Amino acid sequence: MTIRLGIIGCGDMGESHRSAFAELGDRVRVTATADVELDRARAAADHFGAELATTDYRDTLDAVDAVLVVTPHDLHAEMGLTALRAGKHVLMEKPMAVSEQECLDLIAESSDRDLVLMTAYPMRFHPLVRTLKNLVDQRLLGDPFHMSIWTEQLTMPAEGHWIRSAKRLGGGQLFSHGCHYVDLLLWFLGRPERGTHMGSRLGTPWMEREGTSDLIMAFESGITGYHFGTWGARASRMGYSIHVHCVGGMLEADLTNGRLYAHHGWDGPAPRGGLAETLLPPADAGELLVQTEADDKHLGGEIVHFVECVETGQRPLTDGPGSLQGLRVIWRLYEAEERGLVADLRGLGLDEDWRGAGRASLPG
Numbered sequence: 001m002t003i004r005l006g007i008i009g010c011g012d013m014g015e016s017h018r019s020a021f022a023e024l025g026d027r028v029r030v031t032a033t034a035d036v037e038l039d040r041a042r043a044a045a046d047h048f049g050a051e052l053a054t055t056d057y058r059d060t061l062d063a064v065d066a067v068l069v070v071t072p073h074d075l076h077a078e079m080g081l082t083a084l085r086a087g088k089h090v091l092m093e094k095p096m097a098v099s100e101q102e103c104l105d106l107i108a109e110s111s112d113r114d115l116v117l118m119t120a121y122p123m124r125f126h127p128l129v130r131t132l133k134n135l136v137d138q139r140l141l142g143d144p145f146h147m148s149i150w151t152e153q154l155t156m157p158a159e160g161h162w163i164r165s166a167k168r169l170g171g172g173q174l175f176s177h178g179c180h181y182v183d184l185l186l187w188f189l190g191r192p193e194r195g196t197h198m199g200s201r202l203g204t205p206w207m208e209r210e211g212t213s214d215l216i217m218a219f220e221s222g223i224t225g226y227h228f229g230t231w232g233a234r235a236s237r238m239g240y241s242i243h244v245h246c247v248g249g250m251l252e253a254d255l256t257n258g259r260l261y262a263h264h265g266w267d268g269p270a271p272r273g274g275l276a277e278t279l280l281p282p283a284d285a286g287e288l289l290v291q292t293e294a295d296d297k298h299l300g301g302e303i304v305h306f307v308e309c310v311e312t313g314q315r316p317l318t319d320g321p322g323s324l325q326g327l328r329v330i331w332r333l334y335e336a337e338e339r340g341l342v343a344d345l346r347g348l349g350l351d352e353d354w355r356g357a358g359r360a361s362l363p364g
């Protein structure tokens, strides 16, 4: 059976998704597109050969079995709920929605109606990230003790663009972009215990809330997780990269250049202290394990997974409850940041018991 898909929102990301359908052949067909800017909906419909292009997303619902929602964040919940209530599966661009209640409503609606609700977190399906996860799990370089994720971008939206608005974005850079990496840190490292976020608008004065974000979390395992993300980089050394320090060396996913390295442990004389003797060789001496296409977002993986879930009824890897957990971490970090506290990240429903775990209040 071919799944009929509607694309709601045909802006930048809607366009990026175009190449992602290639792997699916006739398992999915885009039959309708919607955008308040009709020419964008029409351009997408022309690209896919869809019969319908409209400015009102509700008009797509009779022509589809599932929708991909690719709109500003404050519209996600209303669009997702309307589609679910019409009996359609939903692939929601990240972040799922801008409040806990909206997320709970979406999850309840999809679960009551037995429909797929999946958040689009493509990093979970990125071949380098998946291989890195396997190598960490297999302890290729021994036990991990620190994982850091670096994303340096320049995102300078035009005057009046919704991304500038904290209300429309649902927060700042951490909420909008960091949600990918909070999701990855939880996937790799398990349950966090406590954490701190420090956001800054310096360098990104166009953002109402932070455009640069530093986040650190301590996990139950004792491993530290760290994420640095900026939308203000005028130059970049790290690009997009992930480093996992293990007792036997360091694994590096250089996502910008599509390479995965193992940097084996130092085998020279034991450092005896003093800076000169503890300097390690530069990282480009690593063993290249995987080379993929450089700078490819690999959006195909998430679409294939969504289609599989619709076809088989299986639960998506990035399902509603899982995505809510990551957002709860971010909301708790924001709350603690405002109050100058370290966030207690325990008891956020980071397991099957996600329903009852609300946002417990912080100590006074």
Ligand SMILES: NC(=O)c1ccc[n+]([C@@H]2O[C@H](COP(=O)([O-])OP(=O)(O)OC[C@H]3O[C@@H](n4cnc5c(N)ncnc54)[C@H](O)[C@@H]3O)[C@@H](O)[C@H]2O)c1
Pocket (backbone or CB within 6 Å): 008, 009, 010, 011, 012, 013, 014, 034, 035, 036, 037, 040, 055, 057, 069, 070, 071, 072, 073, 075, 093, 094, 095, 120, 122, 176, 297
């Ligand atoms: N996974 C990723 O790497 C990634 C990257 C960028 C954006 N995104 C996500 O994609 C989504 C869209 O972001 P974007 O960068 O494409 O934004 P965008 O502003 O380029 O596109 C949004 C589109 O939605 C349309 N729109 C607005 N209101 C609408 C309505 N009521 N009905 C129909 N269409 C409407 C706009 O006209 C616009 O074309 C967001 O959730 C964002 O976080 C994901």
